[in-house]
Amino acid sequence: MDLKNIIYKRFERYVKIDTQSDEASRTFPSTKKQLVLLKLLAAELKAIGARNVKLDKYGYVTGEVPATTKEKKPVIAFLAHVDTSPAASGKNVRPQLHKRWKGGDIHISRRHGIILNKKNCPELAGCAGDDIITASGDTLLGADDKAGLAIIMSAAEYLLAHKEIPHGLLKIGFTPDEEVGQGVKYFNVKTFKADCAYTFDGDVAGAIEDENFNAAGVKITIEGKSVHPGTAKNAMANAARIAADIVASWPENLLPETTEGREGFIMFTDISGETEKAEIAGIAREHDPKKLKAMERQLEAIVAAKRLKYPLARIEVSFREQYRNMKEVIDRRPDVMGKLMSAVRAAGLEPHVKPVRGGTDGARLSFMGLPTPNVFTGGYNYHGRYEWVSLDGMNKSAEVLVNLAREWAK
Ligand SMILES: [Zn+2]
Structure with a gap:
């Protein structure tokens, strides 16, 4: 033909x-x-x-x-x-x-x-x-x-x-x-x-x-506490910096730029913030739905650790199913x-x-x-x-x- x-x-x-x-x-x-x-x-x-x-x-x-x-x-x-x-x-x-x-x-x-x-x-x-x-x-x-x-x-x-x-x-x-x-x-x-x-x-x-992929949207919101930087010791929670800390804590081997084939990842697509408030948006992708859930738990564990590290801040993380x-x-x-x-x-x-x-x-x-x-x-x-x-x-x-x-x- x-x-x-x-x-x-x-x-x-x-x-x-x-x-x-x-x-x-x-x-x-x-x-x-x-x-x-x-x-x-x-x-x-x-x-x-x-x-x-x-x-x-x-x-x-x-x-x-x-x-x-x-x-x-x-x-x-x-x-x-x-x-x-x-x-x-x-x-x-x-x-x-x-x-x-x-x-x-x-x-x-x-x-x-x-x-x-x-x-x-x-x-x-x-x-x-x-x-x-x-x-x-x-x-x-x-x-x-x-x-x-x-x-x-x-x-x-x-x-x-x-x-x-x-x-x-x-x-x-x-x-x-x-x-x-x-x-x-x-x-x-x-x-x-x-x-x-x-x-x-x-x-x-x-x-x-x-x-x-199984796909989920990721959203992390951080409420900080603004205080004059001159008197901020033990009193400030800088939401923008906490956002950067969370993103930097995600393992480098679970990013789109380091994975292929059947390997899943989380990509942080948007970060916006100031002292009082910051937001991180991202996407989570995995072929195996169980591994997707495990990756979500892993990000939740990172967030839980940051809550202990920054007791003056409020940090929330949520996932939303996009496609399966x-x-x-x-x-x-x-x-x-x-x-x-x-x-x-x-x-x-x-x-x-x-x-x-x-x-x-x-x-x-x-x-x-x-x-x-x-x-x-x-x-x-x-x-x-x-x-x-x-x-x-x-x-x-x-x-x-x-x-x-x-x-x-x-
Ligand atoms: Zn096409």
Whole structure:
């Protein structure tokens, strides 16, 4: 199956549309410009012959590829998001196609000296001989997740043109605002009526993800006691300094900058304060819910010690659940990952199951009743100017989608 040309043409068209989402916005979608691409995708779905194409009031685009089998099969859905990360500009993206990469330096921008190679990105190593797409040094590329859009659209078009491939009813969904954590906030799982779904929003070819962090927000408030510094001995509690002391007491091996893989962390994201009052905000992340709780206890113990050290201050710590690891939901439906593994193998790749070090729309969907693991799109270095995607990896991803459709009809 070679859809490289049509995938590239679509991808090129999609990345040129600026769809950056905005954390501070109170509207949904968070930015109007996302609707430009969502409308285009709805029109394109209709043009390729998808059924029941809808763009609803929230901006969600849904459509269907009708079943080709007579017997009823499970309904499978494929999802991708249109927005790009607020972390880097997505305006005037100029994609470059580096054909048949031989393994040397890829010059993203000679002007800015932005070079991509195996040294600064070992994940490239598996892509020798591939066509690599990058931006041009001023913006992110937007493969996260326009690669997913191009893959799903092109595979759907292929399936609509090849009715001899046996599959059940397939659903497609394109969503806004994944990067600001709100992607499926209003997504109606009940009316969507799928048995399981796959987000095409992963990274290098072969990688699949059924696990994400358990996440909690951390808040520490410190009430100090202000006294003239000249007479402060044994009478002052400086809330700002106590905040600094707490943050400095957290072990250095439990920070985002010192952990990887399955290792959890607490990151202190905001500290504000003065003598009378200080506040620390942070995030706690762990794949294992028990270890997350243990980490929370560990921070509470540090706070308890500071209460003894600073009896004149009042220190409170609290945690708030943000999202949970989807693995517990997906594990209850072993066929969801089982079929995916078979589909990846049928595309000639060895599946590499790994945990997401973050949250995914699929996590939220899983807890809404729709088990949704994540599938690779062939890219890496997302959210910045070093972002790249392998066109061959995208083609493999589209092949996995077609194989999934087949697998679920078996
Ligand atoms: Zn994404």
